[in-house]
Amino acid sequence: MEKYPNYPQYLEFLRQRDVGMMFLALLVVCCVVMLIEARCLWPKLLPAARNGLVMLWYATLIIMTVKQVLGG
Amino acid sequence: MDKARINYSISVDLSAVPEWVWLLLIAVPLRFFNLAQESLWYDETFTSWIANLPWDRFFTAIRGDVHPPLWYIVEKIVVSLFGDSEIALRFPAAILSTAAVLLVWRIALDLKFDRGTAFVTGLLAAVLPSLLYYSQDARMYSLLTCCVLLMVWAAINDRWALFAIGGIGAVYTQNLAVFYVLGIGLSVLALRLFQYFNTLLDAPFKFWDWNRLIKPILALSAIVLAWLPWAVWGLAHQAANISQGFWMAPLTPGAAMFALPQMTMSIRITDALQINVYGVAIGLSLIALIVCRSWFKTPQGLIILTACFGVPVLLALVSVVWRAVYLPRALLPSGVLLMLLWAYTLTHLSQQNRRVALALVIPMLAIGVVAHFFPAEARVDIRQWAQPILQNWRSDDVLYHLSIDSDITLSHYVRYPAYLLPESNDLSQSLTDETKQAMGMQQVPFDGLRALGYKRAWLLYSNNPMSSLPEIQAFKDIQAHYPLKLIRADGDQFVTRNLYLVDLRNGNSSDPR
Numbered sequence: 001m002e003k004y005p006n007y008p009q010y011l012e013f014l015r016q017r018d019v020g021m022m023f024l025a026l027l028v029v030c031c032v033v034m035l036i037e038a039r040c041l042w043p044k045l046l047p048a049a050r051n052g053l054v055m056l057w058y059a060t061l062i063i064m065t066v067k068q069v070l071g072g
Numbered sequence: 073m074d075k076a077r078i079n080y081s082i083s084v085d086l087s088a089v090p091e092w093v094w095l096l097l098i099a100v101p102l103r104f105f106n107l108a109q110e111s112l113w114y115d116e117t118f119t120s121w122i123a124n125l126p127w128d129r130f131f132t133a134i135r136g137d138v139h140p141p142l143w144y145i146v147e148k149i150v151v152s153l154f155g156d157s158e159i160a161l162r163f164p165a166a167i168l169s170t171a172a173v174l175l176v177w178r179i180a181l182d183l184k185f186d187r188g189t190a191f192v193t194g195l196l197a198a199v200l201p202s203l204l205y206y207s208q209d210a211r212m213y214s215l216l217t218c219c220v221l222l223m224v225w226a227a228i229n230d231r232w233a234l235f236a237i238g239g240i241g242a243v244y245t246q247n248l249a250v251f252y253v254l255g256i257g258l259s260v261l262a263l264r265l266f267q268y269f270n271t272l273l274d275a276p277f278k279f280w281d282w283n284r285l286i287k288p289i290l291a292l293s294a295i296v297l298a299w300l301p302w303a304v305w306g307l308a309h310q311a312a313n314i315s316q317g318f319w320m321a322p323l324t325p326g327a328a329m330f331a332l333p334q335m336t337m338s339i340r341i342t343d344a345l346q347i348n349v350y351g352v353a354i355g356l357s358l359i360a361l362i363v364c365r366s367w368f369k370t371p372q373g374l375i376i377l378t379a380c381f382g383v384p385v386l387l388a389l390v391s392v393v394w395r396a397v398y399l400p401r402a403l404l405p406s407g408v409l410l411m412l413l414w415a416y417t418l419t420h421l422s423q424q425n426r427r428v429a430l431a432l433v434i435p436m437l438a439i440g441v442v443a444h445f446f447p448a449e450a451r452v453d454i455r456q457w458a459q460p461i462l463q464n465w466r467s468d469d470v471l472y473h474l475s476i477d478s479d480i481t482l483s484h485y486v487r488y489p490a491y492l493l494p495e496s497n498d499l500s501q502s503l504t505d506e507t508k509q510a511m512g513m514q515q516v517p518f519d520g521l522r523a524l525g526y527k528r529a530w531l532l533y534s535n536n537p538m539s540s541l542p543e544i545q546a547f548k549d550i551q552a553h554y555p556l557k558l559i560r561a562d563g564d565q566f567v568t569r570n571l572y573l574v575d576l577r578n579g580n581s582s583d584p585r
Binding site: 002003004005006007009010011012013014015017018019020022023024025027028029031032036038050051054057061064065067068 | 149173251315321325326327329330342344345347348350351352355358362415424425428431432436448535536538539540541542544565566
């Protein structure tokens with residue numbers, strides 16, 4: 001590895017990205033489990049939970065798009 | 073005749089237009105739009121270089137690389153007929169990617185999906201950003217996808233001769249396709265054996281058609297037999313070479329998971345939107361696993377489950393216990409087959425849930441398609457780098473590359489004498505000496521250029537995570553002994569690229585001899 005002095009820095013970037021990906025996957029699993037639980041235990045809450053997630057998704061999408069456009 | 077009385081009426085019944093025509097109408101423009109917009113990148117220019125070699129050096133060069141010869145043979149034929157422009161080189165991938173859309177639609181129909189669900193499958197594949205990306209990339213992944221889809225279609229329909237053709241095509245396209253052959257073939261064999269023992273237990277004297285077991289075995293044997301010459305002559309040699317380098321990072325759970333969004337939504341999604349887009353791709357795949365769980369217990373469902381999830385898991389296991397072989401782009405066929413599950417899920421959810429799912433999936437795909445054609449971080453435009461060289465070239469000029477990637481990439485656009493640092497062999501582009509020789513790469517130390525009669529050198533230096541110590545050191549030596557005039561520079565977080573013009577007459581050689 002010492003033959004490639006720039007590589008460790010890149011490997012660290014990859015590791016951080018991979019940790020982020022695992023975090024995202026866990027977040028998605030939690031959301032799906034939450035929806036399944038809501039359907040089984042509190043059926044009346046299901047539409048609210050589902051719509052809440054969609055609204056949250058759109059809100060973050062809009063915020064991130066604006067941030068990207070403004071160059072933040 | 074009273075023309076005024078003739079009633080011209082043209083009515084087109086759109087519902088009479090076959091579904092495959094609609095799919096073609098969507099898939100073809102998306103694949104051919106902007107086909108030559110971006111300049112070729114390293115892998116594509118490598119393809120072009122190999123395709124331009126005479127046959128005697130062609131196979132020697134491939135043997136020292138990491139891929140089997142089928143794709144390069146396709147490209148060699150294309151180059152000999154149409155030249156090596158961006159359009160010509162990417163044309164086969166675009167055509168094969170269109171064929172993949174029709175194949176996955178056909179698979180959906182043969183899985184007895186209703187026509188609507190089958191059409192949604194084809195539609196998703198037609199706009200799938202990852203398949204779009206590889207349809208405009210002069211590399212082998214569209215061909216690999218077609219071969220694997222043919223194998224899956226053949227396995228579903230008990231067409232074992234076609235399974236063998238697809239399998240042979242796949243293993244001669246990408247070395248990792250062996251895992252698709254193994255995964256799909258073994259799952260079919262296991263299922264048939266299970267069915268046989270079930271029959272034996274339920275009704276010991278009932279007739280069992282042995283062809284159901286023998287034909288898949290014969291097909292797998294045919295693939296192995298056809299693959300053996302390459303495995304012995306080429307793959308063993310390649311495996312020995314790449315064992316000394318490690319152009320693939322060690323696998324982590326996150327990297328294994330990353331293949332899913334990467335091979336569906338592509339790598340071009342801008343960083344800011346990745347969480348949203350990749351999150352939906354992962355979520356939809358997870359829900360699809362839940363929705364399709366009982367279907368996976370059927371023989372056909374098992375084949376699709378193996379191809380979508382079994383092969384990536386197998387590849388990940390091999391990477392953990394043996395060597396890093398988890399190359400996400402080799403899993404493109406799994407991403408395309410996943411559209412079967414996505415389509416089934418989208419068309420079988422309750423109306424309320426479907427509305428919510430579509431509210432997420434449609435913008436996700438739209439973002440993916442837009443990001444493909446208008447990426448936030450586009451490829452480096454090599455044509456712009458070539459411009460100052462082409463405009464100011466003199467007869468006693470020479471190109472000098474400190475790394476293989478700039479040599480291969482730029483040589484496609486600047487076809488002037490070029491030399492390469494002898495010690496260049498970075499982490500990601502480690503070509504063997506045998507390949508370099510077959511490709512006609514000329515290697516001399518920088519100090520040797522003056523002795524060859526050159527007066528000016530266009531020096532290309534790219535410092536990136538894969539750069540090796542000899543390359544970095546060689547640049548420092550040149551910098552210390554020659555006056556460098558910076559012509560062009562760019563870079564990002566990890567990469568800096570510089571083009572210098574060096575007057576060889578004003579330098580004092582760093583060579584003590």
